[in-house]
Amino acid sequence: MAKDILQKPDSLYDEFTRKPGSDPLTTHYCPGCGHGVVHKLIAEAMDDMGIRERTVFVSPVGCSVFGYYYFNCGNVQSPHGRAPAVATGIKRALPHSIVLSYQGDGDLAAIGGNNILQAANRGENITVIFVNNAIYGMTGAQMAPTTLIGQKTTTTPTGRSAENEGYPIRVCELLATLEAPVYIERVAISDSKHVMKARKAIRRGIQNQIDGKGFSFIEVLAACPTGWKMDPVDAVHWVNDVLMEHFPLGKVKDKNGDAPTRDLVAAAAKAQVNGQKVREIVGDSNGFSEHLSPPKTPTNYQSPRVKIAGFGGQGVLLLGQLLAQSAMVSDLFSTWLPSYGPEMRGGTANCHVIVSDKRIGSPLVSETDVLIALNLPSLEKFERDVRPGGVILVNSSLIERDVQRQDVEVVRVPVTELANELGQPKVANVIMLGAYIGYTKLLSEQSVLAAVGKVVKRKEFMEINRKALTCGMDYVRDQVDVGREAELAS
Amino acid sequence: MPRTFVKGNEAVIKGAILAGCRAFYGYPITPASEIAESAAALFPQVGGTFLQAESEVAAINMVYGAVSTGQRAMTASSSPGISLKQEGISYAAGSELPVVLVDVMRGGPGLGNIAPEQSDYNQVVKGGGHGNFKLIVLAPNCAQEMCDLTMLAFELADKYRNPAVVLTDGFTGQMMEPIELPESVTQLPTKDWAVAATPETDKNLITSIYMEPSDLEEHNQRLQKKYAAITEAEVRYDESQTEDAELILIGYGIVSRILQSVVDKARAAGKHVGLLRPQTLWPFPGARIKELAKTTKGFLVVELSNGQMVDDVRLALNGERPVHFYNRMGGVVPDTEEIFEQVEKVLAQLRG
Numbered sequence: 001m002a003k004d005i006l007q008k009p010d011s012l013y014d015e016f017t018r019k020p021g022s023d024p025l026t027t028h029y030c031p032g033c034g035h036g037v038v039h040k041l042i043a044e045a046m047d048d049m050g051i052r053e054r055t056v057f058v059s060p061v062g063c064s065v066f067g068y069y070y071f072n073c074g075n076v077q078s079p080h081g082r083a084p085a086v087a088t089g090i091k092r093a094l095p096h097s098i099v100l101s102y103q104g105d106g107d108l109a110a111i112g113g114n115n116i117l118q119a120a121n122r123g124e125n126i127t128v129i130f131v132n133n134a135i136y137g138m139t140g141a142q143m144a145p146t147t148l149i150g151q152k153t154t155t156t157p158t159g160r161s162a163e164n165e166g167y168p169i170r171v172c173e174l175l176a177t178l179e180a181p182v183y184i185e186r187v188a189i190s191d192s193k194h195v196m197k198a199r200k201a202i203r204r205g206i207q208n209q210i211d212g213k214g215f216s217f218i219e220v221l222a223a224c225p226t227g228w229k230m231d232p233v234d235a236v237h238w239v240n241d242v243l244m245e246h247f248p249l250g251k252v253k254d255k256n257g258d259a260p261t262r263d264l265v266a267a268a269a270k271a272q273v274n275g276q277k278v279r280e281i282v283g284d285s286n287g288f289s290e291h292l293s294p295p296k297t298p299t300n301y302q303s304p305r306v307k308i309a310g311f312g313g314q315g316v317l318l319l320g321q322l323l324a325q326s327a328m329v330s331d332l333f334s335t336w337l338p339s340y341g342p343e344m345r346g347g348t349a350n351c352h353v354i355v356s357d358k359r360i361g362s363p364l365v366s367e368t369d370v371l372i373a374l375n376l377p378s379l380e381k382f383e384r385d386v387r388p389g390g391v392i393l394v395n396s397s398l399i400e401r402d403v404q405r406q407d408v409e410v411v412r413v414p415v416t417e418l419a420n421e422l423g424q425p426k427v428a429n430v431i432m433l434g435a436y437i438g439y440t441k442l443l444s445e446q447s448v449l450a451a452v453g454k455v456v457k458r459k460e461f462m463e464i465n466r467k468a469l470t471c472g473m474d475y476v477r478d479q480v481d482v483g484r485e486a487e488l489a490s
Numbered sequence: 491m492p493r494t495f496v497k498g499n500e501a502v503i504k505g506a507i508l509a510g511c512r513a514f515y516g517y518p519i520t521p522a523s524e525i526a527e528s529a530a531a532l533f534p535q536v537g538g539t540f541l542q543a544e545s546e547v548a549a550i551n552m553v554y555g556a557v558s559t560g561q562r563a564m565t566a567s568s569s570p571g572i573s574l575k576q577e578g579i580s581y582a583a584g585s586e587l588p589v590v591l592v593d594v595m596r597g598g599p600g601l602g603n604i605a606p607e608q609s610d611y612n613q614v615v616k617g618g619g620h621g622n623f624k625l626i627v628l629a630p631n632c633a634q635e636m637c638d639l640t641m642l643a644f645e646l647a648d649k650y651r652n653p654a655v656v657l658t659d660g661f662t663g664q665m666m667e668p669i670e671l672p673e674s675v676t677q678l679p680t681k682d683w684a685v686a687a688t689p690e691t692d693k694n695l696i697t698s699i700y701m702e703p704s705d706l707e708e709h710n711q712r713l714q715k716k717y718a719a720i721t722e723a724e725v726r727y728d729e730s731q732t733e734d735a736e737l738i739l740i741g742y743g744i745v746s747r748i749l750q751s752v753v754d755k756a757r758a759a760g761k762h763v764g765l766l767r768p769q770t771l772w773p774f775p776g777a778r779i780k781e782l783a784k785t786t787k788g789f790l791v792v793e794l795s796n797g798q799m800v801d802d803v804r805l806a807l808n809g810e811r812p813v814h815f816y817n818r819m820g821g822v823v824p825d826t827e828e829i830f831e832q833v834e835k836v837l838a839q840l841r842g
Binding site: 018052053054055056065066072076077086088090092097114115271282283287324325328333337340361363366367 | 492493494495496504507508512513515520521532534535536537539541543544545547548549551552553554555556557558559560561563577578581585604660661664665666667668671674676685686687688689691692693694695696697698699701702705744747748749750751752753754823825826827
């Protein structure tokens, strides 16, 4: 046993060659600093538990930023306060790894406060070692969130006041209010009795991770004689007599007994899927293989720039998508551009659709070939944008007034009433699409049905949509086309 | 080949998964949220990780951790979110981590609005974070490229061990177009630098700290050499009718789509106008622009910003040809006619 105590653990390098300077045998820590002891306790645990090769040590910003000088394992140095987030990314990528996230009080409780809180709340399967010495050591002894009331630091020169800086944060107690963490304990390393308890706590925190039990958190009260401007002996007394008073030692949360053991590696292996399956998931199964010829479209209606507008909830965006997808199925180019905004019901919605036999440049529709107005505000807003000779399709159920423009073709379809007659008010948009393709012969019924089929998964909805489409096409054939012929004849 | 009709934002995630990316860490923000939503739907299905992080800052740091292990991982956000991620981006550049990000730009400064702008050019192309670093920046202009350039971002990031950004805008993210899915990447590069929690990688270290000034200078010089190599090899652009052009329009992303319509309109009117569209914003196709100066009378740069990329055009030309600039801001997107008017004005000036 004596040999074990004197020898450096394998998990610490024999020589600290990553440390600049001429002395690779001593650490960069000040005399009486607690980090060296905590490092040794962790390294011994790594040795004894046989995990060195699969351990990733995440070092913070602060005095222990140079953790990688010492730990003989994979090392990732993280931005200030972010160690738990970095550790999350590592652990989730490497379920077999043992991730030790090591942080000081400023790093963890101030700048990284939310990161530790959220990692704990997610129950990340990591082990966090939190060294609390009530001061910012690295930057020259400024106030930490754990600095005691009255404690003098370079940024609280007359002592921390509750009025100005608030109270020292008890992180263990704070985290213990969360559901997920399995084990939270505060220990100290001020004398050998406490070191033995700290040793046990660190091992327990690591064992929990090996067993896949979840989030473990060990706070270690440690001395910073340099920052406190004390000699190391006084610093030890201060930990025991003053610091422990405010940060009581012991288990703050312990549900190890209840926490189930999980095999993260097996779970990850089970979740893997192979190449062809990946492709199917990503989208080939949703893709269109159909190539349907469009009907012979009169020149005036070819390659339209379409604007579709109405109330939110009228299916404006879907109407546009079906139109653009039907064009795709018909081997035409198409784009769909929505007006997007805060997700609110009851507002107005519009989208721009371009269908073309050539590659489409601007997807914006300003000068409009076809306006589909499902409500009055839409007609009022966009009527003037329609080019002379263009088409305006009007939902005559909701728009009583006439279209003021005399130089455009107007198709009035009472789609809200027709949808109600079909027993499904939601298909008013599809009726209007039917009216549009029926009137202009832009696309075939089959191409629209193919598009609808991708959107609508349930058979009974497919049937009502098919009826709606036919209804719109029939309406323009029976009502509008007859009128058009009469007009032409007169 | 089946075609799928998708939003640009959705195409990003399809490309990412086909490129072998298996972790997405993100935070909701309009107009980028569909990227996170698609990732939430698809990543778990392919055995990957999707996690909604507590903040933009956490998300980039989770990616930092994931990428440290050798995994292909990514995040996405929109302008204010990218501002928040800048610290993590600087760390990733310093640690030479092949992090992939997507920025779906919106209006700024501050909360601004959610309409499309291109005002992140400087913070992404010039590096918004601290330090002497460069990001590889790709600029798609359609849903197909949102997929393809995301895949390319992973490839280039790994090739150079450097963060890569897909810089796009609200319209390109929200617009739906048909895409064809590319072949998936089956052979991922080996990364002997990664911290993979294995005996082979237990001496590996991911860090951006170099305490000795001479060491940090050496590290910086090495980074600069790498950037020079990227500039040499990875410039990408697309040209249309520049051969006989009197005036060449320059724009990226959604603007380049509008400019294509402007070129078509101009050509139909018998005007000799062409288009150069950078697909990489860094490295910037400055050398090509300089070359085009030999055959054209002038350039018109159009941006949805106060004029950010135009600086790179001016630097490339060094006064050799006049550089005109037209812009809109605040989420206002000019239409074809509005820019065509500018083209006519500039042509009149060039003919003086």
